[in-house]
Amino acid sequence: xxxxxxxxxxxxxxxxxxxxxxxxxxxxxxxxxxxxxxxxxxxxxxxxxxxxxxxxxxxxxxxxxxxxxxxxxxxxxxxxxxxxxxxxxxxxxxxxxxxxxxxxxxxxxxxxxxxxxxxxxxxxxxxxxxxxxxxxxxxxxxxxxxxxxxxxxxxxxxxxxxxxxxxxxxxxxxxxxxxxxxxxxxxxxxxxxxxxxxxxxxxxxxxxxxxxxxxxxxxxxxxxxxxxxxxxxxxxxxxxxxxxxxxxxxxxxxxxxxxxxxxxxxxxxxxxxxxxxxxxxxxxxxxxxxxxxxxxxxxxxxxxxxxxxxxxxxxxxxxxxxxxxxxxxxxxxxxxxxxxxxxxxxxxxxxxxxxxxxxxxxxxxxxxxxxxxxxxxxxxxxxxxxxxxxxxxxxxxxxxxxxxx
Numbered sequence: 001x002x003x004x005x006x007x008x009x010x011x012x013x014x015x016x017x018x019x020x021x022x023x024x025x026x027x028x029x030x031x032x033x034x035x036x037x038x039x040x041x042x043x044x045x046x047x048x049x050x051x052x053x054x055x056x057x058x059x060x061x062x063x064x065x066x067x068x069x070x071x072x073x074x075x076x077x078x079x080x081x082x083x084x085x086x087x088x089x090x091x092x093x094x095x096x097x098x099x100x101x102x103x104x105x106x107x108x109x110x111x112x113x114x115x116x117x118x119x120x121x122x123x124x125x126x127x128x129x130x131x132x133x134x135x136x137x138x139x140x141x142x143x144x145x146x147x148x149x150x151x152x153x154x155x156x157x158x159x160x161x162x163x164x165x166x167x168x169x170x171x172x173x174x175x176x177x178x179x180x181x182x183x184x185x186x187x188x189x190x191x192x193x194x195x196x197x198x199x200x201x202x203x204x205x206x207x208x209x210x211x212x213x214x215x216x217x218x219x220x221x222x223x224x225x226x227x228x229x230x231x232x233x234x235x236x237x238x239x240x241x242x243x244x245x246x247x248x249x250x251x252x253x254x255x256x257x258x259x260x261x262x263x264x265x266x267x268x269x270x271x272x273x274x275x276x277x278x279x280x281x282x283x284x285x286x287x288x289x290x291x292x293x294x295x296x297x298x299x300x301x302x303x304x305x306x307x308x309x310x311x312x313x314x315x316x317x318x319x320x321x322x323x324x325x326x327x328x329x330x331x332x333x334x335x336x337x338x339x340x341x342x343x344x345x346x347x348x349x350x351x352x353x354x355x356x357x358x359x360x361x362x363x364x365x366x367x368x369x370x371x372x373x374x375x376x377x378x379x380x381x382x383x384x385x386x387x388x389x390x391x392x393x394x395x396x397x398x399x400x401x402x403x404x405x
Contacts, residue, residue, distance in 0.1 A: 003115050015049060016252040019222060020200030024061050039075045041267045055088050056089040058089075058092025064102040088112075088116055088125055090167060091167065092129075106129075126163065128164060146188050147188055159283045161281075169219055177202065177213075189216070193216060197220070199219065204229065204231075212292070214287075235357075255282070257282050261279070262278075276292055277292075324373065327369050330369075
């Protein structure tokens with residue numbers, strides 16, 4: 001591996017942004033696409049928050065292209081001007097697609113290696129690109145390089161956490177890694193309790209408590225700057241409504257004794273879940289507080305509900321439940337459907353949910369709606385809406401038609 005090693009001094013309090021998956025188009029557009037707009041907004045947010053270093057966890061491009069990388073660089077340059085931070089970028093599976101020499105293109109356009117080890121104000125950041133476009137075994141050749149870099153970082157005598165960025169999370173760690181995790185990373189981080197791993201790829205929401213995982217090491221899922229995607233099996237789609245409108249990421253705020261991991265909507269610049277900030281110790285192996293990792297039972301603030309016939313179809317309206325990841329809608333004919341709640345929109349979510357009924361045979365039904373948290377626990381009470389006149393409506397497309405990409 002062509003390892004790029006660099007020592008960086010940020011001459012102020014260290015704040016590090018961690019984002020991923022802008023999946024920029026290979027084609028030129030006079031008007032920015034939805035994904036470019038999100039990236040540009042993220043760059044402005046990072047600038048406003050004083051981020052002196054940026055980690056980018058792969059899938060810069062939708063497929064490897066000069067135009068995608070130029071858009072990426074231009075977005076940072078336009079936002080930061082002469083005060084542009086060092087950006088530690090890695091490749092994702094999309095950055096390998098189609099191009100005959102994707103790694104050479106990455107190096108030429110970004111001026112850095114896909115394999116980096118930066119020491120920023122004394123903190124180690126290891127950037128590990130996959131060695132192939134494989135979505136499940138992308139690190140078969142890179143795994144030994146990661147292990148070697150970890151050993152070097154841990155030998156510096158500081159006892160600090162070591163940050164490692166990969167594109168695919170190790171299998172069966174964070175939210176979404178059961179489906180999209182990488183098998184070739186198995187065992188790489190075992191025996192390295194100080195390792196804090198950031199991964200992209202899944203697009204799964206950082207607002208779900210399962211986006212943090214701790215076993216023998218720590219893993220964070222970084223979501224996406226393009227669109228949110230989550231597990232299959234929900235009637236409102238694995239890419240749920242308004243999936244493009246809440247691009248999320250992390251900002252790491254370093255101080256003498258702790259590292260605060262803040263979740264931000266990069267489009268609006270607002271911190272999400274400030275009452276549940278993630279705090280890591282500045283020395284020794286990180287330990288996540290139970291107050292951050294616990295998953296409370298879902299609760300409806302009130303049980304009133306109504307239905308409405310709209311151009312979009314039949315809509316069920318009711319108060320958004322606290323701690324709800326999804327809803328179970330039971331119809332009087334015995335059919336049960338699951339729908340994502342709007343939790344992934346963060347503070348952009350409306351106080352009342354509006355579920356468009358999909359994939360249901362037309363007819364009149366009584367309904368019972370229960371909230372379900374991230375671990376599958378259901379609310380004790382339910383919302384009841386009677387005599388709902390359901391108009392036939394097909395399932396949503398995987399990619400929402402309102403996204404221009």
